[in-house]
Amino acid sequence: SLAKKGYYSAAVDGVFGSKTATALQKYLAKLGYYTRAVDGDFGYYSVVALQNWLQHLGYYPMTYLIDGSWGKYTTQGLQQALNANKF
Numbered sequence: 001s002l003a004k005k006g007y008y009s010a011a012v013d014g015v016f017g018s019k020t021a022t023a024l025q026k027y028l029a030k031l032g033y034y035t036r037a038v039d040g041d042f043g044y045y046s047v048v049a050l051q052n053w054l055q056h057l058g059y060y061p062m063t064y065l066i067d068g069s070w071g072k073y074t075t076q077g078l079q080q081a082l083n084a085n086k087f
Contacts, residue, residue: 002027002087021046027087028053044068050078057081 008023018040028034034049054060059077
């Protein structure tokens with residue numbers, strides 16, 4: 001998990017807020033997928049980085065849909081990666 005890797009230290013509350021976004025941006029940056037400023041705003045570039053990472057792991061099969069828009073395939077891919085303990 002991001003907490004175990006030292007990226008997230010707040011209480012887990014089930015909300016995808018700025019602390020979660022910051023932790024995920026830092027993690028994706030460490031992996032080389034996110035190259036922008038880590039700011040806790042999970043917008044277009046953050047979603048593109050997430051989609052590329054999920055595709056690399058095999059959890060986002062929609063190559064042509066890497067569009068920076070958080071939709072059902074991004075949600076499903078992230079859920080599958082979380083269930084498989086990929087981070």
